[in-house]
Amino acid sequence: MNIIDRRLNPGGKSLGNRQKFIRRAKEAIKAAVRKDARTRDIKEMDTYNGNIVIPGDGLGRPSFQHDRKSGRDDYVLPGNRDFTPGDEVHRPSEDPGSGSGGSADGDGVDPFQFVLSREEYLNLFLEDLELPNLVKQRLSVINSFIRRRAGYSVDGSPANMSLAKTMRNSLMRRIALGRPKAEEIANVENVVEEATDPVEKAYADHHLGHMRRRMARIPYIDPMDVRYRRFEEVPQPKTQAVVFCLMDVSGSMGKGMKDLAKRFYTLLYLFLNRYYENVDIVFIRHTQDAEEVDEDTFFHSAQTGGTIVSSAFDLMTKIVQERYDASSWNIYVAQASDGDNYSHDNERVVRLLREKVLPITQYFAYLEILNPYMTMSMARKSDLWNAYAGMNNPTETFAMRQVAEPRDIYPVFRELFERKE
C-alpha cells in the first residue's frame, strides 16, 4: 500500500466552489431584498430593530421527486411496541424520513434561508445608488483639515520626538568627532593592567588618559541631534449638497397620493442619510403659497389648498440666494405632484425652470403621482407633465417618472438615482 500525505498542500479545493456559491447567494439575496422591499413599509425599515428573514430562492436544486402528498406508499419501520395489524395511526404532519430507499437526495422545499440584520438589509436595499453629478467642491475656511506627515523638524513637542532620527544624528556626530567607544577604552585598560613591559605600560596609560578626556568632552547626545516628527494640516475639499424636496399638498392630491409622495421622500431621506455626510435637506411644501417646513411637519401634518407650482420654485430660488451659494453647493430638486396646476401658471413654471432653476441644479427629479381613479391608459396627461415634456433637456439633468402605487416607488426611485458608471 502507499500512503500519501495530502495535508502539505491543502490547495483549498473547494475554494472555487465556495466562491461561486457566495457570488450566487449574493445575487439571490439582492433579488430577494428588492422584491421584499416593495411590500415592506418604509417607515418600518427605518426603525425596525431585529433580523429580517428572506427565503433562499434560486439556490435550490430541483429534480424529479415523488410528491409526498399523493398516491400510496409502504413503509417498514423498526421498534414496534403495541401495534397490531389493522390499527390506524395518525399521519405525522411532516414525514420524518420514514423508511429509507434508493431514492436520490433532492432538495424539495429548500430550507435554506438568509437572515439579514437591518443594517445589511438597508445596505443591500440602497446599494448602487448615488446622487448624480456630484461635482462641485469647495475649500472652506471653517471646514475640516487633516493632518499629514511632512518629514522632520528640529523643533517640536517631546511626544513627537523621533528617536530613530535622533540617535542616528548622534551616532553620526560621534563618529565624525572621533569619540572613543566604551569597549575601546576597556581594551586599553586591559593592556595597562596586563602589560609587563614598562614602556608599553606607560604608553598605554597615556593613551588611556587621552581617550577618557576625549570621551568626557564629546557628549553622547547633543541637543542639536534631536529631531521631531513634523505634521502639516491639509484642507479637505468637501462636497456639499442640498436637496430641495418640493411637495404639492393641494386639494387635488388625495390622501393616498400624499401618502405616496411621503413614501418617496422617506426613501430619499433614508438614502441620503445613509450615504452622504454633508447633505442639507430643505423641505418645501406648497399649495398656492409655498413655505419651508421642518421634517416633522413635512411628513406628518396635513394641509390643503389650491395649486400654484411656481410658488415653490420662487421660494426655492430665494433660499438658494440666501443660504446656498450656487457655485459651491450641489443643488438637487425632487418634486412630487399630481400634475394639476393653475392653468395660467404652467408657462411661468417652465420659464422659471429653464431660466432660474435648471441652470443651477445638478439634477432635477419630477415624480408624478397618478390619481388612482384614473388609470394609466387614459390618454389625458397632466398639465405639468405636458409642460415639462415640452422642455428641451440636452444635458440629462432632468428626469420625470410616474407612480401609481406604492410598489412602483422603489423601482422608480432606483431608476432615478441609479449609479451611472
Added chain:
Amino acid sequence: MTLLYKGYDWDYDTLSRIQDACQEASDRELGLSTYPTRLEIITSEQMLDAYSSVGMPILYKHWSFGKDFTQHELVYRKGMGGLAYEIVINSDPCIAYIMEENSATMQALVIAHAAFGHNHFFKNNYLFKQWTDASTIIDYLEFASKYVASCEEKYGEAAVEAILDAAHALQFSSVFRFPRKQKRSLKEEEERNRNRLKHQESSYNELWSTIPGGTASKSADKEYMRRMAMLDLPQENILYFVEKFAPRLHTWQREVIRIVRQVAQYFYPQGQTKVMNEGCATYVHYRIMTRLHQDGKIDDGAFLEFLKSHTGVVLQPRFNDHRYSGINPYALGFDMCRDIERICTEPTNEDREWFPDIAGRGGAEDVLKDVWANYRDESFVSQFLSPHLMRQWRMFHIKDDRKHPNMVIESIHNERGYRNMRSALARRYDVSWATPDIQVTDVDLVGSRTLELTHHVKNGRCLEPKNAASTVQHLADLWGYPVSLVEKDDSMSHRHSAVEPRKVAFERD
C-alpha cells in the same frame, strides 16, 4: 504478540504495520480480494472539501458543491455533526481518505473498513463490475474538470453555470438502467437483410395472398413508428437524448452534458447497494478488529475505543425516537451479515425452513462473499432478511394511502407478516420504485418541436409539482423548444403541463 501501537499517536510506520496486520487478518479470516490501496492523509478541512465534491478527489466546480460545503462546515463547526471517518473511492487503486485527527485505533478501524471492506465490495459486486470502470474514473474526472474550466474561460462562467444547473436537475433521470443494444455493423446489417430475403423467398406460399388484408396501417402510425425508431424512443436517459438530439446546443455544451451524465452513471450502482456496501464494510472491520484484539495486536483500551465507535455507527433508533431518521444502512447491513453468519453456523428450525440452501452449511465467509458479489440491496433484502432479524428489530409495515386521513398498520413481526414485510422493505430499495419513471416518449418533429415527457405513475404517486416545474423548465431551456410533461398510469392521465423555454445563455447566436 507485540502490540501494533500504544496510545493515541501514530506515524507512517504505525499505519504500515496496521495495514500489514489487517491484510493478514483479512486473508486468514475472510479471504477478501481487493484492489491495491492508496491511503491519503487529509485535514478535516480537506475532508469537508471532499464531502462537497461528492467524495471525488477531483471534480468540476459548481456552486451547489459550495452550498453543500457551507452547510456541512457550519454543522461541523457548531459541533452538531461529526465528519465521516473515511471516504473511499471506487477506483483502481482504491483511494481511502483518512483524517489526521483520528487516533491510531480509529485509523486501524478506517483501514479495515474502507481499505478492505469497501474495497472488496467495489471490486467484486456485479453492479460495479457491470457499470463502472474503476481504472479510468479518476482520469475521466480530471479531464472533466479541466474541460469545464476551459469552457468557463472561453464562454464565461454564467453560460457554463447555466448548463450545469440544468444538467444537474436532470441528472438522476439520466442513467441507463439496462445495458444498451449494440448497434449492428454494416456488414451485420447486410447479412441480416440477405437472410430475411432468403427466408421470405423460401417460405412464399400463394395461400397467404388470399387472406383479406388486415387493418391498413395508417400513415400516422407509420410516421410514429418511424419517429420511435429514428430517435430511439422511448428513452429513459433524458440527458442522453438531449445531448444527441437537442437542435440548438453547441458542441461544448453537449460535452458538458455528457460529463454530468457520465458522473451520474458512475454513481448509479452506489445508490442501489448502500445497505450491502456498508454492511460488508462494517462486518469486515468488525471481524478484523476482533481478530487483531484476539491476537493481542491491539490492547483492551484500543478495543474498547473501537467498540464504542462501532456501536455508535450501527445504532438504529426506534421509529418514535427523536433521533430516528430512517433505517440506518450500516445497522441493517451489519445485522444481516451477522445473521447470515449465524444461520450458516447455528441455524434454528425456522432458519432451515426459510433458508434451506445456506442453513447449517458452515463457511459463512464464502456465503457472504457470494452474497456481496451477486446481489444488490433489493434482492439482498428480499432473499436474506430473516424472521429472526425482523423480530429482533420489531419491524412493522405501515400502508400510507394519502386519500385516507390515517395510515394503517399492515403487518407486524408475526407468522403472517414476515413475507409481506420483507417484500415491502425490499421494494423500498428497488430503484425503479424509489425514483420516478420518467422517459422521453415523443417529439413533434413537424410542428412545434415539443418534446413529450411521460411519467409512468406507480401507486398513484405523482411528481412534486414545484420541483417538477423547475426541472421541466431546465429541460425546456436545454431543448430550446417547448416541453410537455404527462403523468399517467394505466387507469387515466393524471396531469399534463407544458413549458416554454426561457431566453437563456445557451442560445446559439
